[in-house]
Amino acid sequence: MMKNRELMDVALKAGEILLRSGAEIYRVEDTIRWICLGYNTECESFVLPTGIFISIKDNTGLEPLTSVKRISRRTVDLDRIDMVNSFSRQLHLRLFTYSEAIDELDRIEKRRQYSFFMRLISAGVASFVFTVLFKGSIYEGLASFLIGMLIFSAKELLSKTGLFQFFELLVSGLLAGALAVLSVFLFPEFRLFKIIIGSIMIFLPGVAITNSIKDALYGDIVASISRLGEALFTAAAVGAGVGIAVSLGLSWRF
Amino acid sequence: MKLTEFLLAFGGSFCAGLLFNIKGSKLLWAGLSGMAGWIAYAFVVTHTGQLFFSVFTGAIAVGVFSEVMARILKNPATVFSIPGIFPLVPGIAAYETIQYLLSDRLQEAGSKMVETLAAAGAIAFGILLVTALFKLAFSKKQA
Numbered sequence: 152m153m154k155n156r157e158l159m160d161v162a163l164k165a166g167e168i169l170l171r172s173g174a175e176i177y178r179v180e181d182t183i184r185w186i187c188l189g190y191n192t193e194c195e196s197f198v199l200p201t202g203i204f205i206s207i208k209d210n211t212g213l214e215p216l217t218s219v220k221r222i223s224r225r226t227v228d229l230d231r232i233d234m235v236n237s238f239s240r241q242l243h244l245r246l247f248t249y250s251e252a253i254d255e256l257d258r259i260e261k262r263r264q265y266s267f268f269m270r271l272i273s274a275g276v277a278s279f280v281f282t283v284l285f286k287g288s289i290y291e292g293l294a295s296f297l298i299g300m301l302i303f304s305a306k307e308l309l310s311k312t313g314l315f316q317f318f319e320l321l322v323s324g325l326l327a328g329a330l331a332v333l334s335v336f337l338f339p340e341f342r343l344f345k346i347i348i349g350s351i352m353i354f355l356p357g358v359a360i361t362n363s364i365k366d367a368l369y370g371d372i373v374a375s376i377s378r379l380g381e382a383l384f385t386a387a388a389v390g391a392g393v394g395i396a397v398s399l400g401l402s403w404r405f
Numbered sequence: 406m407k408l409t410e411f412l413l414a415f416g417g418s419f420c421a422g423l424l425f426n427i428k429g430s431k432l433l434w435a436g437l438s439g440m441a442g443w444i445a446y447a448f449v450v451t452h453t454g455q456l457f458f459s460v461f462t463g464a465i466a467v468g469v470f471s472e473v474m475a476r477i478l479k480n481p482a483t484v485f486s487i488p489g490i491f492p493l494v495p496g497i498a499a500y501e502t503i504q505y506l507l508s509d510r511l512q513e514a515g516s517k518m519v520e521t522l523a524a525a526g527a528i529a530f531g532i533l534l535v536t537a538l539f540k541l542a543f544s545k546k547q548a
Contacts, residue, residue, distance in 0.1 A: 233480050284410065
């Protein structure tokens with residue numbers, strides 16, 4: 152049997168991995184409750200997009216144990232969500248000891264992403280695909296393939312410097328706008344809009360807006376509103392970047 | 406022409422899935438999920454011309470596909486539904502809203518904003534509806 156303090160560690164860590172990987176709020180809360188339930192302990196969790204609060208009731212009826220974890224950076228990593236999900240399922244088939252559980256979660260946390268090269272290529276291909284899917288020509292698609300790869304690598308470089316996320320998005324937008332204007336200068340038959348939407352598609356918060364409405368439909372109103380706000384600022388940062396670059400670029404030309 | 410569109414939707418969801426770090430053969434299923442969504446969307450939009458209803462149908466297709474695959478492969482359904490809705494989500498509408506705001510065209514900005522929220526709402530509702538129906542049908546824990 153795991154001590155409450157150890158159980159808290161495991162539940163908090165599982166919740167943290169989920170939230171950092173962009174899981175829905177209800178999934179984080181459910182997983183925490185599910186893990187505690189596996190060890191026959193009652194717990195209450197309250198999860199926000201930026202933090203986790205867990206309170207575990209002591210089975211001796213004494214004071215409850217409470218912990219808070221602040222989450223700052225979130226990405227979407229469906230592989231980790233998948234792994235934590237199967238971790239919490241396994242836990243109900245066979246109870247892990249504390250060190251087993253922590254080791255397993257450590258292993259999940261350290262799982263590698265695809266190599267930079269693979270992600271770069273797929274960012275490029277995604278740009279190509281969305282330009283052509285939204286009625287651009289093949290050549291416009293090829294232009295946004297290149298632009299998409301360039302801004303993806305720029306954003307990766309910037310994120311290593313540890314500046315805030317909106318700045319990265321603004322610069323990505325600026326770069327996308329500038330490169331798209333450049334490509335229109337070189338090939339006057341290109342349509343600016345088609346190239347831009349393809350190359351910034353992967354940065355746009357379409358999925359984030361949809362997920363925030365999903366949160367609202369689940370009843371997680373606080374999370375929903377804060378995610379909607381985040382999505383709004385994301386769109387504003389990328390959009391402003393593109394807008395500045397395009398209006399400067401075009402006025403300089405004409 | 407239609408077929409290339411479907412393949413493009415597959416490619417879009419596949420690449421989005423890779424960027425969302427889905428591993429192995431699940432990537433193929435994620436791509437197919439996007440293709441299923443786009444086929445349903447394209448079919449309804451050519452026959453009715455109604456944007457939100459078409460997006461909603463697309464989301465239902467993605468939802469059904471994802472829930473079925475989730476039960477076969479024992480994964481959370483979001484692994485397939487998030488990349489699956491990627492071609493349908495209103496990222497571009499959100500971007501256009503900002504562009505209209507930047508050029509002082511407030512009326513267009515307003516209508517684009519409503520379009521963004523309505524499309525996102527239609528997709529979210531479509532996905533959740535399917536999830537709820539599957540939960541009712543097979544009331545298993547932690548699907």
